[in-house]
Amino acid sequence: MNRWDVVIVGGGPAGVTTALSAKNSYHDKNVLIIRREETSLIPCGIPYVLHSLKKVENNIMPDKPLEAAGVELMVGDVVEIEPAAKVIILRSGEKLEYDRLVMATGSTPFIPPIPGIEKKGVHLIKKEMDYLRDLKKSVEESRRIVVIGGGFIGVEVTDELLKEGKDVTIVEKLDSLLPLSMDEEFGTMVKEMLEAKGVRVLTGISVKEITGEEGTDGVELENGEKIDADLVLVAAGYRPRLELARKTGLEINERYGIIVDEYMRTSMKGVFAVGDCAAKKHFLTGEFTKLMLASTAMAQGRLAGSNLYEVKVIKELRGSLGTFSTKIQGTAFAAMGLTEREAKKLGVSYVVGRNETVDRHPGKLPGASSVYIKLIYAKVSHQLLGAQIRGGDSAGEMINTLSIMMQNNMTDMQVDTMQIGTHPLLTSSPIAYPIINATVDAITKQ
Amino acid sequence: MNRWDVVIVGGGPAGVTTALSAKNSYHDKNVLIIRREETSLIPCGIPYVLHSLKKVENNIMPDKPLEAAGVELMVGDVVEIEPAAKVIILRSGEKLEYDRLVMATGSTPFIPPIPGIEKKGVHLIKKEMDYLRDLKKSVEESRRIVVIGGGFIGVEVTDELLKEGKDVTIVEKLDSLLPLSMDEEFGTMVKEMLEAKGVRVLTGISVKEITGEEGTDGVELENGEKIDADLVLVAAGYRPRLELARKTGLEINERYGIIVDEYMRTSMKGVFAVGDCAAKKHFLTGEFTKLMLASTAMAQGRLAGSNLYEVKVIKELRGSLGTFSTKIQGTAFAAMGLTEREAKKLGVSYVVGRNETVDRHPGKLPGASSVYIKLIYAKVSHQLLGAQIRGGDSAGEMINTLSIMMQNNMTDMQVDTMQIGTHPLLTSSPIAYPIINATVDAITKQ
Numbered sequence: 001m002n003r004w005d006v007v008i009v010g011g012g013p014a015g016v017t018t019a020l021s022a023k024n025s026y027h028d029k030n031v032l033i034i035r036r037e038e039t040s041l042i043p044c045g046i047p048y049v050l051h052s053l054k055k056v057e058n059n060i061m062p063d064k065p066l067e068a069a070g071v072e073l074m075v076g077d078v079v080e081i082e083p084a085a086k087v088i089i090l091r092s093g094e095k096l097e098y099d100r101l102v103m104a105t106g107s108t109p110f111i112p113p114i115p116g117i118e119k120k121g122v123h124l125i126k127k128e129m130d131y132l133r134d135l136k137k138s139v140e141e142s143r144r145i146v147v148i149g150g151g152f153i154g155v156e157v158t159d160e161l162l163k164e165g166k167d168v169t170i171v172e173k174l175d176s177l178l179p180l181s182m183d184e185e186f187g188t189m190v191k192e193m194l195e196a197k198g199v200r201v202l203t204g205i206s207v208k209e210i211t212g213e214e215g216t217d218g219v220e221l222e223n224g225e226k227i228d229a230d231l232v233l234v235a236a237g238y239r240p241r242l243e244l245a246r247k248t249g250l251e252i253n254e255r256y257g258i259i260v261d262e263y264m265r266t267s268m269k270g271v272f273a274v275g276d277c278a279a280k281k282h283f284l285t286g287e288f289t290k291l292m293l294a295s296t297a298m299a300q301g302r303l304a305g306s307n308l309y310e311v312k313v314i315k316e317l318r319g320s321l322g323t324f325s326t327k328i329q330g331t332a333f334a335a336m337g338l339t340e341r342e343a344k345k346l347g348v349s350y351v352v353g354r355n356e357t358v359d360r361h362p363g364k365l366p367g368a369s370s371v372y373i374k375l376i377y378a379k380v381s382h383q384l385l386g387a388q389i390r391g392g393d394s395a396g397e398m399i400n401t402l403s404i405m406m407q408n409n410m411t412d413m414q415v416d417t418m419q420i421g422t423h424p425l426l427t428s429s430p431i432a433y434p435i436i437n438a439t440v441d442a443i444t445k446q
Numbered sequence: 447m448n449r450w451d452v453v454i455v456g457g458g459p460a461g462v463t464t465a466l467s468a469k470n471s472y473h474d475k476n477v478l479i480i481r482r483e484e485t486s487l488i489p490c491g492i493p494y495v496l497h498s499l500k501k502v503e504n505n506i507m508p509d510k511p512l513e514a515a516g517v518e519l520m521v522g523d524v525v526e527i528e529p530a531a532k533v534i535i536l537r538s539g540e541k542l543e544y545d546r547l548v549m550a551t552g553s554t555p556f557i558p559p560i561p562g563i564e565k566k567g568v569h570l571i572k573k574e575m576d577y578l579r580d581l582k583k584s585v586e587e588s589r590r591i592v593v594i595g596g597g598f599i600g601v602e603v604t605d606e607l608l609k610e611g612k613d614v615t616i617v618e619k620l621d622s623l624l625p626l627s628m629d630e631e632f633g634t635m636v637k638e639m640l641e642a643k644g645v646r647v648l649t650g651i652s653v654k655e656i657t658g659e660e661g662t663d664g665v666e667l668e669n670g671e672k673i674d675a676d677l678v679l680v681a682a683g684y685r686p687r688l689e690l691a692r693k694t695g696l697e698i699n700e701r702y703g704i705i706v707d708e709y710m711r712t713s714m715k716g717v718f719a720v721g722d723c724a725a726k727k728h729f730l731t732g733e734f735t736k737l738m739l740a741s742t743a744m745a746q747g748r749l750a751g752s753n754l755y756e757v758k759v760i761k762e763l764r765g766s767l768g769t770f771s772t773k774i775q776g777t778a779f780a781a782m783g784l785t786e787r788e789a790k791k792l793g794v795s796y797v798v799g800r801n802e803t804v805d806r807h808p809g810k811l812p813g814a815s816s817v818y819i820k821l822i823y824a825k826v827s828h829q830l831l832g833a834q835i836r837g838g839d840s841a842g843e844m845i846n847t848l849s850i851m852m853q854n855n856m857t858d859m860q861v862d863t864m865q866i867g868t869h870p871l872l873t874s875s876p877i878a879y880p881i882i883n884a885t886v887d888a889i890t891k892q
Binding site: 320364395404 | 466504748882
């Protein structure tokens, strides 16, 4: 029986980062990733296989960094773990011994309990090569498409379908698009952009049933309205993939994932869990959160990988911040930390700072986009609690500046006197720099 | 005689920010800016009036924010200050009384002691509307241009002249382009980009003389070589404008500017100085530094404005960080903190982390640019000391993330476990995120 120092089950971003970090931290240990498919896909790139990336093969995560680091790769399906003997059993019957085990089994699409959801013509957004190839083909053969779910994935998929010239209706049961990650004012901006391109956007209403005899012919809403469709795409979020953890006897929360401590250690000695399959805590409340982001998974992977044999890197973070970004109809949206909606729900005492400007200076320079920033600061303690941006491409990095500010517990006064760099062709003017000016706006409201 | 609570001499970014900050912090005080020209120019936009902005008028800094805040504007030339009486005298003879005075007199181009520099056809990069209009006209009438000075301004001007179809030679006396702000490897990249477009780039050599009878007909180098030119542009840095401060009896350093404490207070009670005219300290050594950046000026302006009557905002910074960015031939360059060259000169014990990747993921997505990051970390204390980037437009905001990391004294291990956000259409992949990966590279070298 082959023996490995470190075995990682799962080859997504969390698994890969853990492997690289383990090899960096413990050069002499041999590290194996077992994954179920020949290749791994870039999870956040999946919506873009429908149009921008042209084919699914263009969204493969390269193995080169793993090979260069000396990480071994194996394709296989782990069906059982015997933690007492430290043995893994594959579907092929093969057995492996391990010293440290990392669960990076990821997540699977949530299937909402809508009658008819099993019908032919109803598709999920699975992270599997063959499934996505079939989906892409079905999309190409369809004209009218209903997307169920108005979160990031639903909206990104809708934007791609638009570029493919499809007739799209998107249905979100909460009151606005992007309801979990951004405030209503941003959801409304996205709604208006999509509507301007002919998308029908329905919010605050649920799908009662997926209709059709053989395959689907559309959906029926709660209010009785029928929407015809050749294809229904369900983007209703993801759930941690927990079969193996459950079977192994790891402590789990069925809704949120494998229970881990702040160093990603599970309830069993020598067994870690990282990424979508690991339960995450909210940075402010310490409660479980549904957030699943590749970037958070990687922070966990780096932490777990460095600390597999001893605590080398001290954990700095109090929980998941949820820093993310997307681009809809050529406009970037980004958010991190608390939204105003969340702040209200949690009973946090806060002030809001806002600023709108352009991201070049003077604004007449080519490539200038409008930028709108909303910041949430704590009253009394003055700490930055959250940020939302609508802007040009640079919003993707601007949200990281804010994320670093928040992770350093910076206050409005500290942000106010920060030194930032600006350039006419790359950023807003120093006088108009929106992070600073939204902060000044918040200070005046304290 | 008119009496003002706050008088600011100078209407550039430092003066404007001080005024806005003063109005925000002390609503009841009246605030006046006295400037020498009808309009203020955006200083960092000046190179771009030569081509990208089409005309000088497109680079005017709008007065709207000042008007909206209730700041008063006056055009005039302050010729004398009587600090004992708290009186300002304008060239027109008009006198004003003040309670708090802020010197924001900016800087003027340094004129290197090159024989012939006074000749017709030799131009500086002054921050004055009429001067720049004349310069633009002369450039349009010239074919062969020599640019003296290979710092940011010299290189930006060269890039603009290229777009105007000019035949350009750039001469830098130090060993590489951008010698004060970036390491040689980046200077070489810029050199190669410019050379590929036909620019003659000469480094490590000085101009001995500016030749010509009536007007200039070119320059002669130290080695005797003669370069023909219809126009010579001198971009040899700037010096603080100190006439008024000197006359008033404020403590000054002739080379670096008006001496200020950490709250921008000068040697005279009630008199502050901000921006290019104020002497700045290096964040690491505490020695004077030549850095002149609008973004630093603004941080000073916000600090001074908030603290004119009492210390409201505690100063966080130890000195000038020098966060800046530019774009040459469509490629962004950015830097903050120490270069490797400086680290060596200062005897700092350091390690270098490097990473190269693309700023979209997968890299096949449209708009992807290569990104190369070099980070300097302290040995033993592990703190981030400096960063340099060559990349796409998002480098302009990425350098701010690094700047915030450094201003929070973050170590390599802390950066390693940070949560950042990524998106296929906006940033590098989370696995490839270059700030993190360059940091990991540095950690492995500790």
